[in-house]
Amino acid sequence: MRIEADVAVIGAGIAGVSVAAELAGDHAVVLLEQESQPAYHTTGRSAAMFLESYGGPPVRALTVASRAVFDAAGPLLTPRPLLWVAPPAQFDRLEALAGSALIPVDAAEHCPVLRPGWCAAALLEPGALEIDVLGLHQHYLGSCRRSGAEIFLNAAVRGGRRDGDRWLLDTAAGPVSAAVVVNAAGAWADRVAAALGAPPLGLRPLRRTAAVARATGVDRSWPIVADVGETFYFRPEGAGVLVSPADETPSEPCDARADDLDVALALDRVNRATTLGLRSVQTAWAGLRTFAPDRIPVAGPDPAAPGLWWIAGQGGYGIQIAPELARVTAASVRGEAVPEALSVARFTGR
Template identity: 45%
Template sequence: MTRQRVLVVGGGMAGVSLGCELAREHDVVLIEAERSLAVHSTGRSAALFLAGYGPAVVRELTQRSEAEFVRLSMLPGVPAPLTPRGGLFTAWDESSAAALAALVAARPTMTTLSADQARVLCPMLRADGMIACAFDADARDIDVSALHSYYAGVLRQRGGQIATGARLVGADRIKSQWQARTSDGRRWVADVVVNAAGAWGDEVAELCAGAGYGLSPRRRTVVIARSPRPIPADWPVVADAAESWYFKPEGGALLLSPCDETEVPPGDVKPDPLDVASVLERVNAVTRLGLRSVRTSWAGLRTFAPDRAPVVGPHPNEPALFSFVGQGGYGIQMAPALAQVGAELFRTGSLTDAVLAAAIDPRRTQTALEH
């Protein structure tokens, strides 16, 4: 394949992982609008590796990523990106019980437990009200910072450049080349632009190709709360199977989320106090933790395509704009495999897995918008 100049827009996990893969064969420059990398979604992620989480294509990519996570953990000087945690999924009403049954049916690593067995794993769960539960020993924590740093470091080792404080403000296709301009006054020439701009993915697509993908940025709230009771570091992540809350230990306190998905414009999102109060109420209702005091809270962006699958490949209106957006709430756990898939599509224009290719094809988003 002819060596090309590639301009990657976006310095989160999507941009650095695909940029790292492309730098094997191409001259890569990554531009990030903020003064540092991984400010919005990646830097605010409380990521877990949950192989049974998300739609079918996400589960496939997550499972494919596991081997790469294992390989990275064996590299000298690279912190292990995955550490054991375990996941305890609970049901407190009929809708949660139905969601849990579907989850257990789809995940051979999940084991159905009694309420008493669940309380062995997390003794602070209330003794009454739980109608079903299951444990997934395969659930693990992801060291997001270590994974992102690894990709950014290897991107530089392979000759790639990273420029921060450089928001894309213009891009023209002139004589088979991109002439791009950034907010700091710099100009960039590239053969291909890679749109890895996360919540700003539609803005970049409209700037370069005149049409977005129908992306929807959604706010997700995370809270660190204190409890008057001890929080053992070896508790599993505990979640409502219907995804209305989850919590896990974090530095002697508790990290918890109401699993909110409030549609918001791209930007520096802040937590809504109502969401913070809501998750404390929900977790207190099913535990004896007595959460009252919030140490800190924040919010991040999870950006979904209409069908919640990633959007990977040439833009339907402009083949020299390569789409790598729509990772939603799954971008960290499927990052290794998705970057490899993206690089294969970039290199060959096709995938050997036709089902996967159709599931992530950007053309499907244009069809959805037309209807």
């Protein structure tokens, strides 16, 4: 039996569930997920922060506009200042970051395990916040269900074509007919486009590794610490320390796994900058952060494929901008105007 809908959203990560929730109040929406559970890939592996200073002007505008949803949805944000640190050779990079959201500080006062000989200067973003990523995802998933959106798991899209004013999709859950298709398939978005006969954007999935290492003397009040050269970051995690080499390793769309060399690199870089002496790892994982060629998120109607919308290429910003990016994408589907300040929601992929 064919599934009929106004909108078919492909992908049940944070992009897919948020735009589906925005549209489900006034559209018949189906959400198609290729895996056996939502948020299996990047969303479920993200250690995201809410940083109003992160990214270019469109990303910052989307972040600021998203704050109201985070606040209204419950306790999804926890204060965790961000400390940017720099060795002497990278002091100029730190100066380039300086702005109203960042203040010069004595690094040792905020994180005493930093080696004085390694850290030459530091900037603090006191308003930074940790995001409860799965809490945000559940907020939108619950909204989808309450609004009547149908969610199909194990429903990979194998192909599709435009037939008159509707899309006919061949999926593992059966045929789907929809007036609009929203491609929110993350690292698989270009492959989904190809299956629909639409030109790909040249999206680049990049693997990011993280691990939790055992440590003693960890103070839960420490900020997240990132070097200005973007070669590592760390923060308290339970009784240990979450570390990352801030890697961006090109990858095919896949079930990403942590590479032992990347985990070792994270430990080495953090140990060089601190007195933590990390050796033993409790757990490690990896996810794919997918970027458009210009590293600006792509959202909006595809000019080459009538009835096809994109919400993809969010890179490292996807969680913090999800609420507003979903809202403006849904507005675009409805034919409503998008504010100039949020022009990222216009199609910029090609």
